[in-house]
Amino acid sequence: MQTTGESEVECDVLVIGGGPAGLSAALQLGRSLRSVLVCDDGEPRNGPAAEAHGYLTRDGIPPEELRRLGREEVAGYGAEFRDAQVTGVTTAEDGFTSTLDTDETVTSRKVVLATGVTDVLPETDGFEELWGNGVYHCPYCHGYEVRGEPLGVLVTAPEQLEHTTLIYNLSTDLVVFTDGHDVFDEESRSAFVERGIEIEDEPITALVGSDGGLERITLADGREVARHALFYGPPMRQHSELAERLGLEIDQFGLVDTTRTDHGFGFTSVDGLFVAGDAASGSPASIPSAVAEGHTVGATVNMELSREDFEAG
Secondary structure, eight states: OEEEETTEEEEEEEEEOOSHHHHHHHHHHHHTTOOEEEEOOSOOTTTTOSOBOSSTTOTTBOHHHHHHHHHHHHHTTTOEEEOOOEEEEEEETTEEEEEETTSOEEEEEEEEEOOOEEEOOOOOBTHHHHBTTTEESOHHHHTGGGTTSOEEEEOOSGGGHHHHHHHHTTOSSEEEEOTTOOOOOHHHHHHHHHTTOEEEOSOEEEEEEETTEEEEEEETTSOEEEOSEEEOOOOEEESSSHHHHTTOOBOTTSSBOOTTSSSOTTBOSSTTEEEOGGGBSSSOSSHHHHHHHHHHHHHHHHHHHHHHHHHHO
16 A cells, blocks of 8 residues: 555555455455555445344344454455545546545555445335334344244335245244235235235335334224334445446346356456445345455456566566
């Protein structure tokens, strides 16, 4: 890492995003003797959750503690950090020039986008407040903790019905809420009813709970349905506008489309620009998947740098 001026930094790789994917990529790069700057805006997707699950040896760890430990390990290999937002990235002759909201300019040979996504939640009263504490996205991350309890699944489109089968495994007391949307055809409705799954088509007006989680779901006709947890797979959008500004294609799910590149391993349509973690298509949204993808992308970026250095003699 070099500081060429009061507000200018030079490094091999700028990693944008300090979540599991970004830190994992930075770890591999640091261990490969690459100079790395990690920028993070402090708004993690799993911030509302009290615990992170499914990551071997760290099951149940608070997300903030996982990030702290990750930063500590990455810093041990020489990486630097900025608690800052990257406001712009432009291609340069030998890489990229990026600007931070701290008025710093960063010149790097490669850039890794690990900026993640933002979940687009319904405007229903109580939904955002209970997100991560009674209202959940992932049954693998939170399902075990509410097993056997009265559960609900919010399904607003037919393609989301398959998500219900994952919750069906967790409890015999299950209600599917359609929030007034036309979700079921006659065949699928019969299949759910035959398995003892209740279907509630009335629109939802509010989710009611406390620090202890969800307590009940209020419907437009005034009825209340007691539930201990509600699962919902929300639509997503890119957490950062950088991907679109750089001309990367965003698919129908709000993810950077990496399926059209021939290389895989985080390559994008922009030379030297890589993407890892939840922001990219092709891998499940989970901490273990993000760490694995970050590991692969970090190694791939180092491979590219090593090839370039060798060919330059």
